[in-house]
Amino acid sequence: MSESMDLLEIRNLSLSFGSVRALSDVSLHVKAGEITAIVGDNGAGKSTIVRCVAGVHRPDEGDIVFDGQVVNFVRPDQARVAGIETVHQNLALVEDLTVWQNLFLNREISHGVGPVRFLQKKEMRKRARDMVAKLAVNVPSVTSTVRRLSGGQRQAVAICRAAGFSSKLVIMDEPTAALGVQETRRVEELIERLRSEGHAVLLISHNFDQVMRLSDQVWVMRAGKCVAGRRARDTTAQEIVGLITGAIAA
Amino acid sequence: MTATESVGERVRVTLTRPTFWVEWASVVGLVLLVVLFTALDSTFLSAGNIRGMLLASAILTILVVGQAFVILTAGIDLSVASVMTFAAVMFGLAMTHGYGILLSCLVAFCAGAAVGLLNGVLVAKGRITDFIVTLGALSAASGTALILSDGKPITVISAPLFELSAGSVGVVPYTFMIALLIAVLAHVVLFKTKFGTHVLATGGSVEAAQATGIRTTRIKIAVYAISGSLAGIAAILLVARVGSAEPAANMTFLLNSVAAVVLGGVSLFGGKGSIKGPIFGALLLTALSNGLTLLGVSQFYQPLAVGVVVVGAAFLTRFDK
Numbered sequence: 001m002s003e004s005m006d007l008l009e010i011r012n013l014s015l016s017f018g019s020v021r022a023l024s025d026v027s028l029h030v031k032a033g034e035i036t037a038i039v040g041d042n043g044a045g046k047s048t049i050v051r052c053v054a055g056v057h058r059p060d061e062g063d064i065v066f067d068g069q070v071v072n073f074v075r076p077d078q079a080r081v082a083g084i085e086t087v088h089q090n091l092a093l094v095e096d097l098t099v100w101q102n103l104f105l106n107r108e109i110s111h112g113v114g115p116v117r118f119l120q121k122k123e124m125r126k127r128a129r130d131m132v133a134k135l136a137v138n139v140p141s142v143t144s145t146v147r148r149l150s151g152g153q154r155q156a157v158a159i160c161r162a163a164g165f166s167s168k169l170v171i172m173d174e175p176t177a178a179l180g181v182q183e184t185r186r187v188e189e190l191i192e193r194l195r196s197e198g199h200a201v202l203l204i205s206h207n208f209d210q211v212m213r214l215s216d217q218v219w220v221m222r223a224g225k226c227v228a229g230r231r232a233r234d235t236t237a238q239e240i241v242g243l244i245t246g247a248i249a250a
Numbered sequence: 251m252t253a254t255e256s257v258g259e260r261v262r263v264t265l266t267r268p269t270f271w272v273e274w275a276s277v278v279g280l281v282l283l284v285v286l287f288t289a290l291d292s293t294f295l296s297a298g299n300i301r302g303m304l305l306a307s308a309i310l311t312i313l314v315v316g317q318a319f320v321i322l323t324a325g326i327d328l329s330v331a332s333v334m335t336f337a338a339v340m341f342g343l344a345m346t347h348g349y350g351i352l353l354s355c356l357v358a359f360c361a362g363a364a365v366g367l368l369n370g371v372l373v374a375k376g377r378i379t380d381f382i383v384t385l386g387a388l389s390a391a392s393g394t395a396l397i398l399s400d401g402k403p404i405t406v407i408s409a410p411l412f413e414l415s416a417g418s419v420g421v422v423p424y425t426f427m428i429a430l431l432i433a434v435l436a437h438v439v440l441f442k443t444k445f446g447t448h449v450l451a452t453g454g455s456v457e458a459a460q461a462t463g464i465r466t467t468r469i470k471i472a473v474y475a476i477s478g479s480l481a482g483i484a485a486i487l488l489v490a491r492v493g494s495a496e497p498a499a500n501m502t503f504l505l506n507s508v509a510a511v512v513l514g515g516v517s518l519f520g521g522k523g524s525i526k527g528p529i530f531g532a533l534l535l536t537a538l539s540n541g542l543t544l545l546g547v548s549q550f551y552q553p554l555a556v557g558v559v560v561v562g563a564a565f566l567t568r569f570d571k
Contacts, residue, residue, distance in 0.1 A: 078463075086461070096450070119442055
């Protein structure tokens with residue numbers, strides 16, 4: 001019996017793009033309330049697997065079980081509705097919109113009839129302030145445009161958006177790849193805060209120190225396959241590197 | 251003393267902020283032109299001339315609103331003027347076949363909307379470059395207008411239509427009121443509704459919009475449909491003004507619609523801009539040609555002046571990041 005319940009279970013997932021087999025028979029699971037990391041070399045299939053979970057790609061074979069139910073997402077918004085939020089590598093923020101507009105993008109609070117939906121801007125600004133305050137994110141103002149924010153602040157806004165709206169699982173693809181030392185530290189704190197708030201986090205990272213420091217569970221991918229899974233406290237960065245390169249057989 | 255200094259300081263800060271010029275270029279330009287032309291000819295600001303300018307700007311204003319929506323999604327609609335011509339001919343044919351004024355207006359509107367919709371579907375679903383699709387539509391719509399009308403103007407005699415083009419409240423003609431109403435509606439749609447936010451998001455970053463589940467293909471189809479529909483409405487005003495449906499090219503309307511949107515501070519890369527800016531851009535271009543005519547400058551100089559003004563505006567807004 002496991003310590004806590006599996007929130008996400010990926011069973012025998014396979015996906016090909018034309019003749020390229022991006023994923024073959026991948027199985028892994030994510031426990032509720034934990035930070036789970038997926039590591040691997042470039043092109044190992046890390047991003048592809050999270051894109052399947054986020055509803056961007058549809059797997060050719062295999063099942064994705066989320067919160068006890070087999071899910072079959074066709075579009076990203078379906079994954080969002082189910083409680084899976086993704087912080088994309090490119091952050092998916094619209095630079096010329098304000099922080100609050102980005103936080104509520106395609107989830108605007110509105111009233112009206114049928115397709116005519118009038119925005120409730122005041123309410124959204126207020127809730128955006130609450131969301132930002134809850135995660136103690138250092139954003140100048142929710143009414144400033146994203147264009148005026150630093151890299152770390154943008155990352156914080158993207159994470160804030162993912163953490164809001166009672167999401168159960170937050171997927172992060174290389175959240176600190178483009179950040180400086182201080183900003184990386186802040187984002188890591190934010191990720192830990194997500195866990196303490198009860199969100200499960202699925203983290204893709206190249207930074208082994210970060211993975212060992214933050215995560216509870218590590219999955220290793222190589223050439224489209226999930227070759228090993230380790231509890232973070234039972235492994236070392238050395239072993240993980242060996243598993244990634246294939247020096248250590250899984 | 252300190253109060254005036256701080257006001258002066260604030261003005262200085264505002265004027266040196268690059269975004270100020272992007273947002274207000276068309277308004278400042280219009281004011282400068284009005285001052286210049288009034289100084290050169292006092293009749294420029296006479297009631298009759300103001301009325302004339304508003305009358306002349308109504309059609310362009312309506313086209314500009316549609317063009318603004320398309321450019322806000324980082325697209326471009328080169329077919330607006332030709333679609334208007336096509337819709338005008340359809341309107342004329344409907345009138346000559348005894349459809350009556352209301353039904354004929356509906357025909358014009360639907361003709362414009364249909365071409366716009368087709369543009370949108372080809373751009374969004376067919377994944378053909380907007381430039382090519384609407385360039386093709388420009389040619390196809392003009393050609394169809396020529397075929398349907400056999401290249402000859404269709405005279406349209408209608409009392410309500412005459413009333414529409416001739417009537418006004420004070421110095422404000424009915425047609426300009428229609429244009430203003432459309433502009434206000436467009437502003438509300440863009441900035442007060444969910445759809446408007448999604449238009450801006452699609453123009454700002456297609457990837458980001460899609461990642462949040464916004465169906466960007468639908469948004470793109472919608473903006474081209476809006477542009478086409480407005481060209482259909484503009485066609486009715488055009489026929490009312492000219493008194494006939496002519497299969498003429500109306501190329502100046504196309505160039506001016508893009509020019510007004512750029513003057514109005516809408517980014518050609520999409521995602522940023524307003525409706526009021528382009529409207530003032532349209533008024534500016536109308537005032538420019540009106541003022542030059544008033545001063546007795548040859549018509550040949552007007553396209554040259556428009557070109558200089560547009561590039562000048564682009565110069566003012568180039569710092570925008």
